[in-house]
Amino acid sequence: MKSKIKLWLEDGTIDIFIGYKTVKGHPLPHCFTLSNLEEIDELIVGPFRYPLEGIATDIASEQPNAKIGILVRDCNTRALNVLYIWNQLDRNNIKTVTVNCCPSPLKQHGDCSYLEPEKAGNYKKQVGLDSNMDTASLEAFGQEELLGRWMYEFQKCIKCYGCRNICPVCFCKECSLEHPDLVEPGKLPPDVPIFHLVRAVHMAGRCIDCGLCEDACPMDIPLRLLYRKVNEIVLDVFDYDTGTNPDQSPFSVLGDEVTLEPKPLEVA
Ligand code: SF4
Ligand code: SF4
Ligand code: SF4
Known part of the structure; x- marks a missing residue:
């Protein structure tokens, strides 16, 4: 793998490779280039996860023609x-090196939830929700109890923005979650349930269920469960399985492409 990446950098296939390197004992994201080619020998692949594609998005926004190599697992792919479809990255400028999936060292995901959501036989919480539940078992609560359980979870939020900041598909330059009309500055918990519902709506057709937001959440809020639910609706209504196909646009309804024509300005 390392010799292939070296070769890519030397022959100009890529300008930069985003992977990991140990710095002062900590595995950290690292950019390898021709100017630090010898560092490729320090490239590591281990049981840690970081949204490297977020770094690629930042690089591409500054240098749209940069050829970027990137280490990917299933969730990164x-x-x-999603980032190709949302025009955040040009797939012609991306070369991937695939490594095996692994559970997070922070919280065990058991297996890749993308393939088969883990079925939880006993609920670990009596008043809240467990991210390992499958979405079908949510319905068994009935609407009123389910709402109460979600509100219990949302009220734990300390608005640290960890979920948004770590998310590989939260790429907006201006985030609605910081708009004072939606989320009152300085208020804790953030307006319940608006803060979480805004993000849930934005994750519809975007969330690829990597689980990084849950790993980042200090309050143990079952965010993946929420986003898995909204993506189920997207799959059901739009036949769009988020992240599985770089060619299918989420802006299609039952197979018909929706074109977003700019509206002419109305002059009074
Ligand atoms: S699970 Fe979804 S919302 Fe959470 S970080 Fe991953 S892509 Fe973002
Ligand atoms: S929460 Fe919504 S507005 Fe904020 S970065 Fe994510 S997708 Fe964009
Ligand atoms: S990471 Fe958790 S506590 Fe922080 S803003 Fe997101 S949901 Fe709230």
């Missing part, structure tokens, strides 16, 4: 598919 799904995130790239």
Whole structure:
């Protein structure tokens, strides 16, 4: 793998490779280029996860023609598919090196939820929700209890923005979650449930269920469960399976492409 990446950098296939390197004992994202080619020997692949594609998005926004190599697992690949579709990355400028999936060292995901959501036989919380539940078992609560359980979870939020900041598909330059008309500055918990519903709506057709937001959340809010639910609706209504296909646009309804024509300005 390392010799292939070296070769790519030397022959100009890529300008930069985004992977990991140990710095002072900590595995950190690292950019390898021709100017630090010898560092490729320090490239590591281990049981840690970071949204490297977010770094690629930042580089591409500054240098749209940069050829970027990137280390990917299954969830990174799904995130790239979403970022291609949302025109955040040009797939012609991306070269991937695939490594095996692994559970997060922070919280065990058991298996890749993308393939088969883990079925939880006993609910670990009596008043809240467990991210390992499958979405079908949510319905068994009935609407009123389910709402109460979600509100319990949302009220734990300390608005640290960790979920948004770590998310590989939260790429907006201006985030609605910081708009004072939606989320009152300085208020904790953030307006319940608006803060979480705004993000849930934005994750519809975007969330690739990598679980990084849950790993980042200090309050143990079952965010993946929420986004898995909205994506189920997207799949059901739009036949769009988020992250699986770099060619299918989420802006299609039952197979018909929706073109977003700019509206002419109305002059009074
Ligand atoms: S699981 Fe969380 S971090 Fe991952 S894509 Fe979905 S919202 Fe973003
Ligand atoms: S929460 Fe919504 S507005 Fe904020 S960065 Fe994510 S997708 Fe964009
Ligand atoms: S990471 Fe958790 S506590 Fe922080 S803003 Fe997101 S949901 Fe709230």
